[in-house]
Amino acid sequence: MNRLVGFVLIAVSVSLAFGCRVPIKHYNTMKCTPVGGNVGTDCPISFNCPSITQHDNSKCYFNGKTYELSEQIPNEQVAPFCSALCYCRSASPFAQFRCTHVDCAEFFQSFDYDNCIRTYKPKSCCSSGKVCGKEKKKLAKCFLDGDEYLAGQKMHPSGNKCLTCICHENFNETNISSDPNCYESVCGFELFYAKQAYKGGAPVYYEDHCCPWEWRMPKDTDKLVKSTQKNEINDPTLQCQYGKLTMNVGDSLMPEVADGFTYKCSCLIPPLMQCVKTKNSKE
Known part of the structure; x- marks a missing residue:
C-alpha cells in the first residue's frame, strides 16, 4: 500500500473497513466525480467538483446541470420539494434559484387516520x-x-x-x-441553500436523514484540531478549505455544542469539510 492511500485510510478511520460510512450525498447531488479509492473501503480519496472550484457566479446549478439566467428547471424535477417554476435569477453574491412553493391540499384538511x-x-x-x-x-x-x-x-x-x-x-x-x-432521493439544497453550499459552508448530516438540510458557515471562533496521524503530504487536492482554515484529511474542528445538539466537523473526503449533528442526551 502506498503512503498516500495508507494515510487516508487511517485518517478516515478503521471504522470504514466494511464500507464507506462517510455521508457523501452532497457530492452525489452536485454530480462531483470521485477521485481514487481507498483499499478495503468504498470511499474515494477526494471528489472533483467543478460547480465548487469553477463556480460561475452568473449561473445556477442543480443536480449536475448548469442553468443560465431566466432558465427554468422542469417542474417534475422539483416537485418532490413541494416547488414549481424554479428559475435562475441574478442575485448577490451569485445567481440563485427562485421557486414557487406548492401548498398541498392535505396541508389544510383534517384527516381520518x-x-x-x-x-x-x-x-x-x-x-x-x-x-x-x-x-x-x-x-x-x-x-x-x-x-x-x-x-x-x-x-x-x-x-x-x-x-x-x-x-x-x-x-x-x-x-x-x-x-x-x-x-x-435528490437533495434540494441547491434550490434553497445555494449561498451556503457554494460560499464555503459545510454540509451537516443529522441522524438517519439522507440529505444535508443544514449548512454550517465558518466562524471566527472555529478552532482547528490537527490529526494525531503524521501527515507529510502537502497536496491541495487532499485538503478542505473552510473559511480561513486549511485542513488536511483527518483534521477537525473543536466540537461545538448549541441548542441541545453537538456538531462534530472534520475534513474526511475533500474538498468540503462535513459535519455530523447529534442530539445531546438529557442526564
Missing part, C-alpha cells in the same frame, strides 16, 4: 388521493423490514436511507433495486 390512508406516486410531494373504509381493505399489501404497508403508501427501506418506495401489488423487497416504484 384511523379509517383512511393517503396514497402517493413516485417522486411526488402532494398525495395523489386517499382510500378509506371498505376500499382500503381491498388494497394490496406490501411487507418491508417486517412492517406492513398498503398500496400507494410511501416506504423507506432501513438499509438505504436515501431510497423511497411506493407500495404496489407486485412489490417484492428482495427486488428493490429493479423496482420502478423505488427511487433515490
Whole structure:
C-alpha cells in the first residue's frame, strides 16, 4: 500500500473497513466525480467538483446541470420539494434559484387516520388521493423490514436511507433495486441553500436523514484540531478549505455544542469539510 492511500485510510478511520460510512450525498447531488479509492473501503480519496472550484457566479446549478439566467428547471424535477417554476435569477453574491412553493391540499384538511390512508406516486410531494373504509381493505399489501404497508403508501427501506418506495401489488423487497416504484432521493439544497453550499459552508448530516438540510458557515471562533496521524503530504487536492482554515484529511474542528445538539466537523473526503449533528442526551 502506498503512503498516500495508507494515510487516508487511517485518517478516515478503521471504522470504514466494511464500507464507506462517510455521508457523501452532497457530492452525489452536485454530480462531483470521485477521485481514487481507498483499499478495503468504498470511499474515494477526494471528489472533483467543478460547480465548487469553477463556480460561475452568473449561473445556477442543480443536480449536475448548469442553468443560465431566466432558465427554468422542469417542474417534475422539483416537485418532490413541494416547488414549481424554479428559475435562475441574478442575485448577490451569485445567481440563485427562485421557486414557487406548492401548498398541498392535505396541508389544510383534517384527516381520518384511523379509517383512511393517503396514497402517493413516485417522486411526488402532494398525495395523489386517499382510500378509506371498505376500499382500503381491498388494497394490496406490501411487507418491508417486517412492517406492513398498503398500496400507494410511501416506504423507506432501513438499509438505504436515501431510497423511497411506493407500495404496489407486485412489490417484492428482495427486488428493490429493479423496482420502478423505488427511487433515490435528490437533495434540494441547491434550490434553497445555494449561498451556503457554494460560499464555503459545510454540509451537516443529522441522524438517519439522507440529505444535508443544514449548512454550517465558518466562524471566527472555529478552532482547528490537527490529526494525531503524521501527515507529510502537502497536496491541495487532499485538503478542505473552510473559511480561513486549511485542513488536511483527518483534521477537525473543536466540537461545538448549541441548542441541545453537538456538531462534530472534520475534513474526511475533500474538498468540503462535513459535519455530523447529534442530539445531546438529557442526564
